[in-house]
Amino acid sequence: MTDPLFEYLCRMGDNTLVLSHRVSEWCGVAPVLEEDIALANTALDLIGQTQLWLGLAGEIEGKGRDADTLAFRRDVWDFRNVLLAEQPNGDFGQTMMRQYLFDAWHLLQLKALKGSSNAQISAIAEKAVKEVTYHVERSGDTVIGLGDGTEESHQRMQKALDRLWPYVGELFVSDAVDQALSAKGIAPEPTSLREEYDTAVNAVLAEATLTRPDSDFAHQGGKTGVRHTEHLGHMLTEMQWLQRAYPDATW
């Protein structure tokens, strides 16, 4: 097995990288200008965090790969993001639902990582937690506003929730990498975040008048890289095109 710490940092960095790219796809085409700018801000926060996570991953790996190399020169099976992050944008409601379901987990994860025994990880988490506190406030409010909005917006949000819920479970699955790191106090056990997540999400969904799906069936294979959904490959084709076609091209 590769170094668990490298794996873990790729998971963190790939989550933010892939979600950031997805969110950036709205740039210039969001339903209103204010949301367009807000989404771009979120994408920029996430790409900033990606630079830190993947930068550290490259350092730990010690093979001379930096954040850019990891982002643009790996193929789909080397990506370690959760499946939720790579799901397509769908309509604006689906994008905001994906964002909220991710943000709510992301905030708990980063709060736990602030207490990491690894000083660099704890410093990155410290910086990111401020950004993500705002992300979850915004996406949560939007889920509530649209869920408890018009009949059409309510239906679309319920549809988005039903579509995305099966991807939530993967956030809390624990494997050998997680166990190795939690044993050293570097990262939390994913399962330990579930209760607080459920409390927060249930409250928002209730206020949004949305019904949480009964089944907690969870698609898996993103964070281990074993089985990404078909969407990630297409996304990378676009995201990595320039560096693939013109390696080492700069501004």
Added chain:
Amino acid sequence: MSSPETSPYKGTEAADHGPARHNEWPLWEIFIRGQHGLSHRHVGSLHAPDAEMAIKNARDVYTRRNEGVSIWAVEADNIAASSPEEKGSLYEPSNAKVYRHPTFFDIPEEVGAM
């Protein structure tokens, strides 16, 4: 961000403005205080469904480059504005009252620039 009224072009009549389209968010005027101690200044306007989102949108639209420490959002409907037609009666009388400007005092050199 967006203007509540369009202005007429030369030789055309201004479009009739009915109420805002029913599915359009209300317009908010945004005021931002740049530093502690300074006053809030008008920076522009935006649309938002409610006050909370107006503050969030203002944060995203107008404070991206660290411009502010405090945001006010005021729904544009709630602002009372003077009418341009009253310009004469409102402002011209003060034109003739130069003695209201503090230019008739000798300022001692030690005071420096005022």
